[in-house]
Amino acid sequence: MDRHAWRDVGSRPLFFPALSFTLGALCAPATLIGPLPFLVSGALLGALALALARLPGAHLAVLGALWSAGAGLACWEAGVEVPPALMSGGPAVLEGEAERVERFDGATRVRVAVARAGVPDGSLESARFRVSLSLRGTPMELLPGQRMRVEARLSPEVPPGNPGEKDFGVARRRQGVAFTGGADASRVLVLSPAPGWRSALEATRARLAVAVHAVAPSKDAAALFLTLAAGQRAELDDTWEEAFSRAGLAHVLSVSGLHVAALALMTLALLRRGLVRAGARWRKLDARRVAAPAAVPFVWAYVLFTGNQPPAVRSAVMATVVLLGLALWRRADGLNGLAAAAVVLVAWAPSSVMDLSLRLSFLAVLGLVLLSPPLREAIPLAPPNPQEPRRLRRWWGQARESVAQTLSASAAATLSGLPVVAAAFGRVSLAGLVSNIVALPLCGLLTGLAAGGAALFVVAPVLATPVLWAGAWASELLLAITRFFAAVPLAAVEVPALGGLAATLYAAGLLTWALGTGRWRLGGWLAPVAVVGTVLAPKLLPEPGLRITFLSVGQGDSVVLSSRGHHALVDGGGVPGGMDTGERFVVPFLKQAGISRLDLAVLSHPHPDHALGLASALKHVPTERLWMPAGDGDGPLSRQVVAAARDAHVEGVEAGHPSLRLGEATLEVLGPPGPLERELLEGANDRSVVLRVRHGDVTVLLPGDVEADGEAELIGQLDAVTVMKAPHHGSRTSSTEAMLAKTRPRHVVFCVGRRNRYGFPHPEVEARYRAVGSECWRTDLDGAVTVESDGKDVRLVPHLPREPSTEDARVAVGEERPHPSNDDFRGSRPPGVDRRAEEFARPR
DSSP: OOOOOHHHHHTOTTHHHHHHHHHHHHHOOTTTSOSHHHHHHHHHHHHHHHHTTTSTTHHHHHHHHHHHHHHHHHHHHHOOBOOGGGTTOEEEEEEEEEEEEEEETTEEEEEEEEEEEEOTTSOOEEEEEEEEEEEESSOOOOOTTOEEEEEEEEEEOOOOOSTTOOOTHHHHHHTTEEEEEEEEGGGEEEOSOOOHHHHHHHHHHHHHHHHHHHHOSSHHHHHHHHHHHHOOGGGSOHHHHHHHHHTTOGGGGSOOHHHHHHHHHHHHHHHHHHHHTSOHHHHTSOHHHHHHHHHHHHHHHHHHHTTOOHHHHHHHHHHHHHHHHHHTTOOOOHHHHHHHHHHHHHHHOGGGGGOHHHHHHHHHHHHHHHTHHHHHHHSOOOOOOTTOOOHHHHHHHHHHHHHHHHHHHHHHHHHHHHHHHHHHHSEEESTHHHHHHHHHHHHHHHHHHHHHHHHHHHHOHHHHHHHHHHHHHHHHHHHHHHHHHHTSTTSEEEOOOOOHHHHHHHHHHHHHHHHOOGGGGGGGGHHHHHHHHHHHHHHHSOOOSEEEEEOOOSSSOOEEEEETTEEEEEOOOOOTTSOOHIIIIIHHHHHHTTOOOEEEEEOOSSOHHHHHHHHHHHHHSOEEEEEEETTOOSSHHHHHHHHHHTTOEEEEEOTTOOOEEETTEEEEEEESOOHHHHHTOOSTGGGOOEEEEEETTEEEEEOTTOOHHHHHHHGGGOOOOSEEEOGGGGOTTSSOHHHHHHHOOSEEEEOOOTTOTTOOSOHHHHHHHHHTTOEEEEHHHHOSEEEEEOSSOEEEEESSOOOOOHHHHHHHTTOOOOOOOGGGOTTOOOTTOOGGGGGGGSOO
């Protein structure tokens, strides 16, 4: 592969028009403006380009027209029409077409394109929006393309409530998904049959899955093979997805460009060989010109069978361009092929520009085209001599060159996608530089066995059995390779997300080094400078002496304390049978804050909304010591937290326990009381660990979930505080007048879930705090609330902008808030839908 220069990029007729079209779809303010202004401006710019066609600069009008066209298409796809009665969510009756149906572990997730909607017991109105539903109960016999009617409870999209939390709503909003929600499978009415081809396809996939499991050496091997043969990624366990990510082989888990390209090449070679051996009449023709277009239907059949995954569609478009070019005696160009794929995908589905796997796929191919050649030049290894007379030396030279080329390609793909990977995952796999060299031949073989086995199974299931057996064992070998590389020390390194400026400098550095000559190549230093600057910037910026963040984890508590490089975590939230709040909220925040180890972890009391997320977080972030309430360490939740803490020094603490120095701050234990008083307290809430944090003149009280009896035991130790976490989420049984009269907090933080079923915080409790002069903060409305202290005063910073709402007005006048069902929890999920169902909402 030849190295490109700046002029080579500019000479590609499709590259810059496709780039402009794609950037228009990417940058469009789809939630603010309709498509009409962009489409009109695009038409005007197009007319201007025609009028100025013979003048210099007319191409800029063409690029502007394409940018406007991309933005207009994106706005049109994201546009929604929601009946006024459903704007705030709640119970609804929906009628529309199922666009995507995914199942695993008894859960069903359906994306519905809604055509009519309304409230129960009301008439249905015309609508245009999409909704992502989790169905509870027995999985439905539902296929894409079927019309359905369902009674559901809708929740509007809400922005991420915590720093570091992934915003899956951006991609959903781009697709016109206005709500997520839950429904009972028994309340779904199927109105039309599925298309015949769709039913046949799903039935074939189901039979293929049974056949593969029958011959596979393990369940995991069967799941991996089915991922490649039928696009059934949901069957693969979460732990394997983590292992593939650490090993740098995550691209294997989706039907991506690698698989489609390998299939295209193998199909072309087989058809060409078959034509050569077909007889003398076919030898008169160029076999390549006939075989190339004949391979195109096989490529697209594989893409369709595996679920039309965007990276596979991208590669199929590029493969089609290459194959048709061969048929016309033309050599396909990588940049033009990539540009053509971008235009097709954006025109087909503008929201695909937000698809993470598709972004990485495009960047990887761009890196292979632009970065791989100069990286190969940088390796001090002479290319093989094709005229070498000695066969062994010639073979050795070719083997070394193959390794060098693969290493260059792997490094190019890693470097080109680094900003996106860092923003999405917070780490980059170093093991991938070597693992891809080892696994690439096996991946090519496995792709051929997967596609060939699936195709042969459709025609003759009996004849496909040996191919499926070989593919399953090849999958088992790939799992062993992945397990090895994932366990290597420093297989993956933590990388902070690059900001907009740093990412721009990084990209400019890579392109300048790859495409420039002479002194221009010195601009390549911008790339490492951008990365190093991003890593060092947080350490160089001044920090407050104490920072306390009350995380928004739904209906539960989680508090992170940091002071001069020392950190503590109090609780981690939790939803019984629901999502993992530690993995979803706590760990991403700790990574974003650069916290890789804790000085202290505290379980205030063994209830699920405090303990489950803490146990999950401690599996990822080790702690030096663990505090638990004295006398409550024998329950299952307590044992789960202790097991997760591994080598931590575990202490049961009570009032009078020695204080702990955390940087500039001091943590004092005020509760639970001693053993005699503790026996009189009936519930675990009143036996919570109560902490007072002192930082100069600033005091912060963390009282766990103590209620009236527990507060009575505390009052003798209390004085005025600066900030207080509301006990027990602001329930009526806590925050007594005696407690508030003694503490008189300037700020109070309510850790509550959005629309929680308990109605926390209760309006009379908020009014009680306001009566003593407290400013109220709520994690359901404000997101994470951060307290910054300099030892003399504090500053509170909400993660979400504070806006007045009708709910705030009701609270101000003491009106009771309705108690919605559990489906409306922020950070919760309807019962019966396990954690992995959340993956359905992620962009693929």
